[in-house]
Amino acid sequence: MRAVLCRRFGPPETLAVEDVPSPVPGPGQVLVAVRACGVNFPDVLMIEDKYQFKPPLPFSPGGEVAGIVEQVGAGVTGVGAGDHVIGTPGWGGFAEEVVLDAKSTVIVPATMDFVTAAAFLFTYGTSHHALKDRADLRPGESLLVLGAAGGVGLAAVELGRAMGARVIAAASSAEKVALCLERGAEAGIDYAREDLKDRVRALTGGRGADVIYDPVGGDFAEPALRSIAWKGRYLVVGFAAGTIPRVPLNLVLLKGCQIVGVFWGAFTAREPERHAANVAELLRWYAEGKVRPHVSATYPFERVAEALNDLVQRRVRGKVVLVP
Numbered sequence: 600m601r602a603v604l605c606r607r608f609g610p611p612e613t614l615a616v617e618d619v620p621s622p623v624p625g626p627g628q629v630l631v632a633v634r635a636c637g638v639n640f641p642d643v644l645m646i647e648d649k650y651q652f653k654p655p656l657p658f659s660p661g662g663e664v665a666g667i668v669e670q671v672g673a674g675v676t677g678v679g680a681g682d683h684v685i686g687t688p689g690w691g692g693f694a695e696e697v698v699l700d701a702k703s704t705v706i707v708p709a710t711m712d713f714v715t716a717a718a719f720l721f722t723y724g725t726s727h728h729a730l731k732d733r734a735d736l737r738p739g740e741s742l743l744v745l746g747a748a749g750g751v752g753l754a755a756v757e758l759g760r761a762m763g764a765r766v767i768a769a770a771s772s773a774e775k776v777a778l779c780l781e782r783g784a785e786a787g788i789d790y791a792r793e794d795l796k797d798r799v800r801a802l803t804g805g806r807g808a809d810v811i812y813d814p815v816g817g818d819f820a821e822p823a824l825r826s827i828a829w830k831g832r833y834l835v836v837g838f839a840a841g842t843i844p845r846v847p848l849n850l851v852l853l854k855g856c857q858i859v860g861v862f863w864g865a866f867t868a869r870e871p872e873r874h875a876a877n878v879a880e881l882l883r884w885y886a887e888g889k890v891r892p893h894v895s896a897t898y899p900f901e902r903v904a905e906a907l908n909d910l911v912q913r914r915v916r917g918k919v920v921l922v923p
Contacts, residue, residue: 601923602694603903606657608648611904611911614660622691622698624672629701631684635717635897636692636921637663638906639750640839645690646907654690661692661921664699665707665716675701682706685716687867693903695923703867705878708886718892718918722754723881724874725836725863726812730758731877732866733859734810734832738763743799743808745823746815746839747784748775750918753893755812756784761889764810767802769795769819771913778916782893795819799826807854812836820844824854831856839913893917 600621603614624630642660644650668682678684678701685707686699707716730736742759746752747768759766760783768779769788776787788798799808807828813820817840824833824846833856838844851858867874884890895916898906906919 600695601900602659603661603900603921604657604659605646608646608656611643611646611907614646614903616900616903619694621696624670624698626673627675627701628672628698629668629675629678629684629704630670631664631666631686631697631699631704632669633664633666633692633695633697633923634713635665636661636923637717637721638898638910638919638921639663639721640837640910642693643907643911652689659691659693661694661697662687662689663717663721664688664692664697665713666697668704669696671701677701678704678706683709683711683713683716685720687720687864693900693921702871705882708882711885714894714897714920714922715892717920718750718894719881719885720878721863722750722892722918723758723890724867724878725751725861726755726758727877727881728863728866728874729812729834729836729861730755730762730810732873733861734812734834736762736764736810739765740809741765741767741803741806741828742810742812743767743769743823743826744779744784744812745769745819746813747779747787748916749814749839749913750915751814751836752812753779753782753917754890756782757890759812760784761884767799767808769823775916778893790819794822796822796826799823803828807831810834815839816844817842818844821846821850824850824856827854827856829855833858834861835859836861894920896920897922899923
């Protein structure tokens, strides 16, 4: 089979497409023919040896796949050959075949195409867990989403609306803000040209945002925190800006607010039953038309460096997907 291989740590340009042996499913595993693979920030961090999980070299990046089950290992129940599934192998997804843990494999409806399916689990799973389990977002509350035109950001916009919140989308250009408004945000902030804190205050009548969803980090974390409401919840989702911010903790005291960590990957491993219930709810919302992944581009394996660099340079709207 063909696979994108990382033989040495480095930038996306060091990756190569090679022929490698097909994997074999062991007990409790399934072999999936990959039809599409979502591209995510952990893929970039992993090939640069900057991620908390460090697979041995050589390896294929790619932690989010959609495809068709080809074989099942011993003891597998509930999923069989021919099923259309999505799964999160951690790495190995940028390949024509991948082995998944059968218990974490999700059967998707026939109405969901593979490209859409490959853009679904990471972003919507992360944002749903953040807003529901970590922030306890309530109808009528105000939700500020930073990096709102990115994968998890746009998912948070849609989910916030589905949960009855008033969504304020903050992004780095007018075009990105416009996309967020199309996807359900009630108001937008172009923080490349507008003062983030002042605009949040103005849009919330001086009260501030009840929940702040931050997958970006960097320079906008502190002004966002300064715009939070009394007893607000600040969700730390990631650091797409490349720097981990240092915030003055006196703001937490003065605002009576919470800074809440969101680690969806650990949640899925530690609380699998709750995770399964969340995924079932997300698939139901997809069927009802409440959420719909936005895929701005697809790439063949040979353009994997371009796909990853577009993600790093924040040129992506929603998600990009590799198609073998």
